[in-house]
Amino acid sequence: MRALVSDRYLIWRFKHGSAEAFERIYERHKTGLLKLAVVLLGDVHAAEDVVHDVFVHVARTRANLRVAGNLKALLATSVANRARNYRRDAYRYRNSLAKQANGEPVTACEPAHWAIVSEQLQSLSEAMAQLPAEQREAVALHLGTGMSFPEIARIQNASVNTVQGRCRYGLEKLRSLLNSEATK
Amino acid sequence: MRTVRDIKVLFRDAGISTHPAADRAVVADALQAGGLTSQIRPAHNKRAIWRFLMESRMTQLAAVFVLAAMLLGVHYFSGTAVKAVEFSEIAKALGEVPWMHTVAIADIPQAKGTIEQWIGFHAKVEGGKMPDGKVSLLRLQEHERAEYDPNSNTITLSYAQESDFSPQMSSPAWIVESMQKALKDHGAQIVTRMGKHRGRKVQVQEISLAKHFRGIDLYTVKLYVDPQSKLLYAMESTAIDANNVAISTAQATYDYPPTGPRDIYDLGVPRDAKVVNNIPANDLRSILERYRQIREDATQAYIAVIAHNTGANYTDAVNQIDVDYKSGRKHRWERHSVFDQGQPFRDPQDPAWAISKQRIGETFESMLAWTQAQLTRPGKTWIDIRLFDGEYEGSVRKDPKDGWGKPRKHYEPDSIGLQDGLGDLAWPEIHTGAQMIEDEYAKEHTLICFERLQQGHLYNGTVSLPGRFLWYLDPTQDYLCRRKVTEWRRDADWQENRDWLKGVDPSEIPESSGSMEEITEAFQAPNGHWYPAAIAVSSAGRDLNQAPLKAHHIKRIYLDLSPVFPEGIFDIDKLPGQ
Numbered sequence: 034m035r036a037l038v039s040d041r042y043l044i045w046r047f048k049h050g051s052a053e054a055f056e057r058i059y060e061r062h063k064t065g066l067l068k069l070a071v072v073l074l075g076d077v078h079a080a081e082d083v084v085h086d087v088f089v090h091v092a093r094t095r096a097n098l099r100v101a102g103n104l105k106a107l108l109a110t111s112v113a114n115r116a117r118n119y120r121r122d123a124y125r126y127r128n129s130l131a132k133q134a135n136g137e138p139v140t141a142c143e144p145a146h147w148a149i150v151s152e153q154l155q156s157l158s159e160a161m162a163q164l165p166a167e168q169r170e171a172v173a174l175h176l177g178t179g180m181s182f183p184e185i186a187r188i189q190n191a192s193v194n195t196v197q198g199r200c201r202y203g204l205e206k207l208r209s210l211l212n213s214e215a216t217k
Numbered sequence: 218m219r220t221v222r223d224i225k226v227l228f229r230d231a232g233i234s235t236h237p238a239a240d241r242a243v244v245a246d247a248l249q250a251g252g253l254t255s256q257i258r259p260a261h262n263k264r265a266i267w268r269f270l271m272e273s274r275m276t277q278l279a280a281v282f283v284l285a286a287m288l289l290g291v292h293y294f295s296g297t298a299v300k301a302v303e304f305s306e307i308a309k310a311l312g313e314v315p316w317m318h319t320v321a322i323a324d325i326p327q328a329k330g331t332i333e334q335w336i337g338f339h340a341k342v343e344g345g346k347m348p349d350g351k352v353s354l355l356r357l358q359e360h361e362r363a364e365y366d367p368n369s370n371t372i373t374l375s376y377a378q379e380s381d382f383s384p385q386m387s388s389p390a391w392i393v394e395s396m397q398k399a400l401k402d403h404g405a406q407i408v409t410r411m412g413k414h415r416g417r418k419v420q421v422q423e424i425s426l427a428k429h430f431r432g433i434d435l436y437t438v439k440l441y442v443d444p445q446s447k448l449l450y451a452m453e454s455t456a457i458d459a460n461n462v463a464i465s466t467a468q469a470t471y472d473y474p475p476t477g478p479r480d481i482y483d484l485g486v487p488r489d490a491k492v493v494n495n496i497p498a499n500d501l502r503s504i505l506e507r508y509r510q511i512r513e514d515a516t517q518a519y520i521a522v523i524a525h526n527t528g529a530n531y532t533d534a535v536n537q538i539d540v541d542y543k544s545g546r547k548h549r550w551e552r553h554s555v556f557d558q559g560q561p562f563r564d565p566q567d568p569a570w571a572i573s574k575q576r577i578g579e580t581f582e583s584m585l586a587w588t589q590a591q592l593t594r595p596g597k598t599w600i601d602i603r604l605f606d607g608e609y610e611g612s613v614r615k616d617p618k619d620g621w622g623k624p625r626k627h628y629e630p631d632s633i634g635l636q637d638g639l640g641d642l643a644w645p646e647i648h649t650g651a652q653m654i655e656d657e658y659a660k661e662h663t664l665i666c667f668e669r670l671q672q673g674h675l676y677n678g679t680v681s682l683p684g685r686f687l688w689y690l691d692p693t694q695d696y697l698c699r700r701k702v703t704e705w706r707r708d709a710d711w712q713e714n715r716d717w718l719k720g721v722d723p724s725e726i727p728e729s730s731g732s733m734e735e736i737t738e739a740f741q742a743p744n745g746h747w748y749p750a751a752i753a754v755s756s757a758g759r760d761l762n763q764a765p766l767k768a769h770h771i772k773r774i775y776l777d778l779s780p781v782f783p784e785g786i787f788d789i790d791k792l793p794g795q
Contacts, residue, residue, distance in 0.1 A: 052248050055244065055247065055248060055251070056244050059240070059243070059244050059247070060240075063235060063240065063243075064233055064234075064235065067233050067235065068228075068231065068233050072228075083246075085243050085246070088243055088244070088246045088247040089243075089246060089250045090250075091247070091251075092247035092248055092250050092251030093250040093251050095251050096513050097546050099546075099607075110247075110628070150501075151231060151232035151233065151234075153227065153230065153231040153232060154232060154233055156230035157227055157228070157231050173228075176224065176225050177226040177228050187628050188628055190626075190627070190628065204224060206223055206503065207224055208220070208221070208224060209225065211227070
């Protein structure tokens with residue numbers, strides 16, 4: 034609860050133009066978001082791109098941030114949405130060129146050598162990569178960010194029962210994958 | 218056997234660390250996108266030497282390792298065999314010297330050859346010479362960046378902001394802190410001993426990291442530190458692959474002269490180089506911040522009716538109406554065709570105009586009422602609705618053939634919102650990378666002009682011509698974008714690669730084209746803000762230089778800035794077609 038209140042204060046300050054508040058928001062949430070993106074995408078560079086985009090987007094639309102909102106859930110949702118889009122689009126970089134051709138703003142900076150993942154996270158992400166996308170997303174959001182099933186259901190545009198099922202099946206498969214790895 | 222709880226713990230404990238230098242780059246990038254500047258530390262600049270070296274992700278850790286040592290060359294780990302010169306001592310010593318000069322011979326994927334760098338800690342000057350002959354000099358106090366390109370023998374001057382300078386300008390330790398953390402996480406070892414380097418008594422700090430990581434098996438860095446002055450004297454670094462082959466090496470020497478380069482010519486740039494001065498007259502960033510803030514403030518709550526005449530070459534009849542409702546984050550945009558088939562007028566004598574006038578009237582109220590009645594009117598027509606309720610984005614369309622379609626709904630709580638409507642008409646987004654220029658039109662009308670040039674390119678076999686975008690803002694009227702110009706040119710003189718269309722079938726190359734939107738009438742509302750009342754759109758084909766272009770599309774804007782919104786107008790579950 035304390036963190037949530039503090040997030041609200043930071044959002045309020047950020048909405049009023051405080052760059053420092055944004056930096057604190059970033060510090061607070063970057064690791065969790067990168068972890069989430071890594072397990073969703075299985076690729077650290079893609080994860081960097083997605084999280085980078087999320088923070089740029091948040092900064093660009095700071096006027097729209099709701100002080101009363103749950104920032105962690107908002108950021109995690111944003112990462113999940115973008116990760117989904119990223120997976121759908123195998124030619125993302127080409128599309129970014131196409132965007133440029135259409136005169137749309139393109140972010141100027143890429144985070145070079147940003148994240149370094151531990152071996153533990155790497156093996157988790159490899160196991161996660163073997164789950165179907167919906168199960169992977171449900172498991173990652175539930176276990177990785179602590180989101181409730183109704184919250185995930187809204188993101189996945191599915192019923193709560195479906196999400197619970199995805200989590201259950203996903204976890205079973207994950208356990209079996211990780212256990213077989215452990216016994217190798 | 219892992220349980221679900223174990224997996225939960227695994228999620229929690231699986232580690233990921235980030236590189237502070239990249240963190241700062243991301244933060245700086247995001248803040249720039251949000252129109253803010255970092256208050257804590259200088260952000261990164263792509264063109265600075267260190268940034269240039271760090272562009273590639275390919276050799277992630279190796280690059281950090283080699284680069285950090287090469288550019289700053291200081292490092293500290295505790296618990297070593299011989300008491301190392303403390304990092305804080307080195308940083309303190311660095312803080313007391315006026316200049317640091319580095320000569321590095323690098324053979325790393327990002328650069329091969331000799332790199333020189335000067336940092337004036339007190340003078341706030343940063344200079345560099347790259348292996349390809351490019352030279353740069355940034356002077357913070359003058360807010361000036363000078364860049365020399367030997368290929369064109371040209372010096373380009375541009376406005377430099379504080380965020381353009383390397384972080385070590387104000388914090389010599391920045392990259393070391395990040396390297397320290399990254400290497401500690403990976404179990405780097407350090408051995409410190411006394412030794413000699415080129416006949417000089419020095420303390421040698423040998424740092425090594427043995428870990429298979431992206432094709433690299435061993436990193437070593439030797440730092441030679443003067444035990445008296447605590448300053449770095451020299452550095453050698455190597456990254457070795459599994460076959461014991463060095464895949465990146467760098468050697469650097471450091472000296473601390475009392476003075477440094479005063480201008481770019483002091484770095485060896487020829488005096489006869491051409492000078493292109495792109496320094497804007499005013500502070501570009503503060504203007505953009507103000508522009509975006511005004512758009513935000515002026516578009517908080519309103520209902521706008523926008524009457525389109527898309528056949529202005531033929532008639533003054535309105536054939537399309539947009540209604541734009543906005544309340545904070547909530548936003549609804551509707552487009553209605555006045556005639557069932559959505560056709561524009563071609564004939565000034567067309568009796569349809571009289572019918573149209575009768576149907577929609579000529580006032581805000583009459584047109585709004587007509588659009589509201591259209592939503593429930595049976596029959597064939599075109600209506601397009603988009604809605605953002607603060608959490609969900611929705612859309613639905615009615616067409617003459619099939620009637621209302623099924624509404625679409627997506628959960629997008631962090632959506633930027635709808636891009637259509639009043640804000641985009643009056644204060645359109647100015648693209649990242651735009652520069653302030655002063656052309657004849659801007660001078661004549663006392664407007665601020667931003668220009669963005671874009672290179673032409675091929676994408677999946679499709680030709681995208683070089684683009685030029687211009688925005689003319691009126692500082693006397695809330696920075697309204699009085700004129701917006703878009704050009705796509707076959708013969709663009711800003712296209713750097715002149716052979717980019719070589720081998721492309723000529724029939725696949727589009728003709729040059731361009732368009733212009735101009736606010737022809739504006740008014741000041743009781744809330745003090747200025748708004749457009751009429752906008753003319755014109756376009757040109759082959760000859761973009763022909764002037765004046767004839768407007769073919771007129772938009773008239775009617776506004777209610779103290780709106781009472783119809784009930785349920787922002788309710789996504791009440792979209793038609795449910």
